[in-house]
Amino acid sequence: MNTNHHQTPGQSRFRRVRRVLPLALTGLAATLLTGCQQVRQSLTIGDLSSGYNREIFWMSVWAIALSIIIFIGVSYALFYTVNKFREDKHDAPPxxxxxxxxLEVILVVVPVIIVVFLSVLTVRSMAxxxxxxxxxxxxxxxLARQFWWNFSxxxxxxxxxxxxxNGNEMIMPTRQKVALTITSGDVIHGFWAPNIGGQRAALPAVKKTWQVDIDRAGAYQGNCSQLCGASHANMRYKVVALDQDRYNTFVTAAxxxxxxxxxxxxxxxxxxxLFMQGKTETGALACAACHRVQGTPAAGAAGPDLSFFGTRRTLGAGMWEAMTAEHxxxxxxxxxxxxxxxxxxLVKPGSLMPTYDGSEYRVNGKVQKGGVLTDAEIDDVAAYLRTLQLPEEADYWKGTQIQGAPQGGTQ
Incomplete structure (x- = not known):
């Protein structure tokens, strides 16, 4: 007896959708969390090592508890009423x-009490x-700019x-309030490092100060949370929280x-x-015109500070991470x-950094012609950048736990 069943086209399509849907949802979740780019470290929401997250958590507990009570109460009243006054049990009009x-007083007073209670909790948390x-x-x-961060x-x-x-890596102490004064140099950006606090807008020509803190030392992921241009998803940063002694060592050495x-x-x-002077005969611009390197004539402010580039572990505002032993x-x-x-x-759409292979690039919508450096000259500039390192005792990555990384570990 033949037990095979022929599937209709609709059934076949349904089975394919059922197989593909979980994979699609997983991919969507990964895209939302990583900004369409694979990263080694994920965002962590609800980290109770932060005072901000603890406060929001307990306020949410009250809100969720009241929501559950209201849901149960309304559901009970609904099912009780439907069952008691079923038409097959009552012939007379209700x-x-x-x-x-x-009844009217109850229906008004109870919601008012709930709203007032939640309002008091909200005002207390805000304070x-x-x-x-x-x-x-x-x-x-x-300072947020397309598409990088600078922390001073x-x-x-x-x-x-x-x-x-320091560019794209924020160093902060643990178990201490840190006041972040946030602004933008161009468009609206969003500062969001979930482990240390909630999202805050970085607005052009506006400076807003808010406080964060965290009890646990480690390196945490931060992202821009406001759509700000072509490389919004590539506008990342790291928050490195150090115990007080290590933080003091970093500040002193820096x-x-x-x-x-x-x-x-x-x-x-x-x-x-080449970094300081460029190469005029080929039109290659000096890096010092846009970047600062502490203790040198380079004092540019159009790009992130490169003073400690050799100590940093990220490139291109976190597009790549040098987390190996050789860095x-x-x-x-x-x-x-x-x-x-x-x-x-080419590697970061929308980047305003000039090219050094002679190709064209855009700045504020205007096409610019890049200068030319040979591959050997580019390697020389890279070699210089790698020398820009803090003393070993002030290396904030050394021994730091990478929080949220798939494999964990320390640097």
């Missing part, structure tokens, strides 16, 4: 209760999460001039930091010259850095 003052800034609070200024420390004066700052002087005739020295000395990391310097707009 009694009217218009003018039942007691706790936005307290007055005091002398013990660590201040960090956050107004209370940490640099011996070489200006203040300590304040005293001066970029090392390359040995004469070395690849680093040739890269330093920027690893072969694949060198390739990434070379490609980034050579043609940044």
């Amino acid at each position: 009694a009217q209760f218009h003018g039942n003052n007691r 706790r999460l936005n307290p007055n800034i005091n002398a013990d609070t660590q201040n960090i200024n956050v 420390y107004p209370e940490a004066a640099a011996a070489a001039g200006g203040v300590v700052s 304040s005293a930091y001066r970029a090392p002087e390359p040995a004469p005739g070395s690849a680093e020295a040739r890269g330093y010259t 920027w000395e690893a072969a694949d990391a060198k390739v990434r850095l070379h490609e980034w310097i050579k043609h940044s707009p």
Whole structure:
């Protein structure tokens, strides 16, 4: 006897959808969390190591509990009424209760009490999460631009001039309130590192201050949460939370930091010259026109601060991460850095960094012609960048737990 059943076209399509749907939903979730780009570290929502998240969690517990009570109460009243006054049990028309003052008072007073109660909880949480800034609070200024971040420390004066700052990696202490003053240099961006707090808008020409904190040391993922252009999904950053002693060591070393002087005739020295002066005969612009390197004439503000580039573990605002033991000395990391310097707009759409392979790029809608550096010259610039390192004791990545990474581990 033949037990095979022929499937209709509709049944066949249904089976295919049923097989594909779970995979599609998984892909969608990954896309929403990572911004259409595979990353080594995921966002973590609801981390109770943060005072902000703890406050929101307990306020949410009350709201969810009341929602459940209301749902159960309304459901009980509905099923009770439907069952008691079923048509097959009652032939007479139902009694009217218009003018039942007691019922009307209950229907008004109970929701008002619930709304007032939740309002009080909300106002209390807002007061706790936005307290007055005091002398013990660590201040960090956050600048968002297409498509990168810069973090500066107004209370940490640099011996070489200006203040300590770092591009795309924010260093903060644990178990201490940190006041973030956030602004934007172009369009609206969104500052969001879920482990340390909620989303905050970075607005052009507006500075807003809010507080964050976290009890657990580690490296956390941050993303831009406001659609801001072609590389919105590539506008990431890291938050590295250090215990107080390590944080103090970082601030002290960063304040005293001066970029090392390359040995004469070395690849680093040739890269330093190109970084500071460019190459006028081929139209290659100087990197120093847009970037700052502490302790050198480079004082540009159009790009992220590169003073500690060799210590950093991210490139292109977190597009790539050098998390191996060799860091920027690893072969694949060198390739990434070379490609980034050579043609940044190609590897990161919308990047305003000039090209160094002679190709065209756009700045504010205008087509610009890039200069030319040879591959050897680009490698020289990369070699110089890799020398820009903090002292080993101030390396904030060393021994730091990577929170949210698939394999975990420390650096």
